[in-house]
Amino acid sequence: MTARVVVIGTGGFGKNHVRVLNELGSLAGVIDINQEVAKKYGSFYKVDWSTNLDSFNFNDIDGVVISTPTSTHKEIAIKLIEKGIKYLLVEKPFVATLKEATELLEFSKDENVKFFVGFIERFNQAVEISKNYLSEGKIGKPIILHALRVRSWPDRPIDLGVIKDTSIHDIDLSLYLFSSLPKTVYARSGSITHSINEDHATIILNFSEETRAVIDSNWLTPSKSRKLTITGTLGLIDADLITQEVILRNGEGAFLKRIDWKEPLLLELRRFINCIEEKTNPSPNQKDAVLALAVAEAALVSSKNNQVVSIPELLANYHIEDL
Numbered sequence: 001m002t003a004r005v006v007v008i009g010t011g012g013f014g015k016n017h018v019r020v021l022n023e024l025g026s027l028a029g030v031i032d033i034n035q036e037v038a039k040k041y042g043s044f045y046k047v048d049w050s051t052n053l054d055s056f057n058f059n060d061i062d063g064v065v066i067s068t069p070t071s072t073h074k075e076i077a078i079k080l081i082e083k084g085i086k087y088l089l090v091e092k093p094f095v096a097t098l099k100e101a102t103e104l105l106e107f108s109k110d111e112n113v114k115f116f117v118g119f120i121e122r123f124n125q126a127v128e129i130s131k132n133y134l135s136e137g138k139i140g141k142p143i144i145l146h147a148l149r150v151r152s153w154p155d156r157p158i159d160l161g162v163i164k165d166t167s168i169h170d171i172d173l174s175l176y177l178f179s180s181l182p183k184t185v186y187a188r189s190g191s192i193t194h195s196i197n198e199d200h201a202t203i204i205l206n207f208s209e210e211t212r213a214v215i216d217s218n219w220l221t222p223s224k225s226r227k228l229t230i231t232g233t234l235g236l237i238d239a240d241l242i243t244q245e246v247i248l249r250n251g252e253g254a255f256l257k258r259i260d261w262k263e264p265l266l267l268e269l270r271r272f273i274n275c276i277e278e279k280t281n282p283s284p285n286q287k288d289a290v291l292a293l294a295v296a297e298a299a300l301v302s303s304k305n306n307q308v309v310s311i312p313e314l315l316a317n318y319h320i321e322d323l
């Protein structure tokens with residue numbers, strides 16, 4: 001069986017889903033409220049297209065990618081679940097708030113829906129190499145992770161601030177690489193460009209007395225950088241998420257890992273299709289999304305009140321003990 005997948009939202013990022021799904025032989029349709037783009041991609045890739053999901057025929061569709069603005073994800077996901085779609089790839093950060101996430105999960109709890117969340121950096125080969133180095137003990141016990149993700153003002157309308165839109169990638173990576181949840185979060189953020197939402201943020205995640213992550217993100221720096229540095233008791237991992245090059249430094253020397261660059265979205269969509277075809281559980285999934293959103297909301301509260309926020313207390317407030 002070849003999975004048949006529809007993309008909803010074919011804007012700045014959704015058009016990449018459309019291109020890659022077509023390459024993988026799984027593109028079955030496109031939907032966008034903007035008729036010009038829906039028609040353009042539908043005609044170019046010779047698939048069904050529509051401006052409205054209510055008028056699209058989902059009868060032989062196995063999965064849907066939701067790549068519309070984040071504030072629309074929850075409502076679109078609910079409509080798709082009502083139409084019987086069981087595999088949803090929801091773009092990061094999943095939905096706009098933790099409250100929306102708990103409502104969507106409550107709505108879907110008896111529907112056997114599989115949520116795959118678009119934390120694309122997990123499919124970056126530099127992250128995979130770093131994760132392997134950590135589990136092989138190449139830098140000993142990890143102490144501090146630094147994540148840098150900066151660029152100039154995005155040339156697309158964004159309904160969220162930099163923390164939920166951009167830092168969320170590194171929040172998810174910190175939880176994934178350390179395989180744990182931070183106990184507390186402290187953040188400072190602000191808006192230099194006078195947008196409604198913050199455009200720069202520094203977030204500290206405290207995993208234990210000795211282990212922490214420092215996440216720096218902004219939409220102010222004129223050049224683009226995405227870097228991860230992890231310092232451990234025995235060495236250092238230096239990963240460039242753009243070039244996918246990783247340098248390991250420890251007592252045995254300095255080693256540059258060169259690999260053939262692969263598009264993370266291709267690896268992500270291959271995994272999504274595989275989940276559908278093999279009927280397996282997605283990863284990253286809704287649990288990863290809820291935890292990353294909880295940390296992002298803690299960062300926003302921390303920054304607003306200039307105080308440390310406890311993650312277990314925040315999760316308990318939302319009755320998120322059983323995901």
Ligand SMILES: NC(=O)c1ccc[n+]([C@@H]2O[C@H](COP(=O)([O-])OP(=O)(O)OC[C@H]3O[C@@H](n4cnc5c(N)ncnc54)[C@H](O)[C@@H]3O)[C@@H](O)[C@H]2O)c1
Binds near residue numbers: 067070119
């Ligand atoms: N994984 C990544 O690296 C990455 C990168 C960029 C964006 N994203 C995520 O992708 C999503 C979309 O971001 P973008 O930058 O492509 O936004 P965008 O504004 O460029 O595109 C959104 C598209 O959705 C369409 N749309 C809006 N409401 C709709 C609706 N109700 N039904 C159907 N179509 C609708 C718009 O017409 C537009 O074409 C966001 O959730 C964002 O966080 C992920």
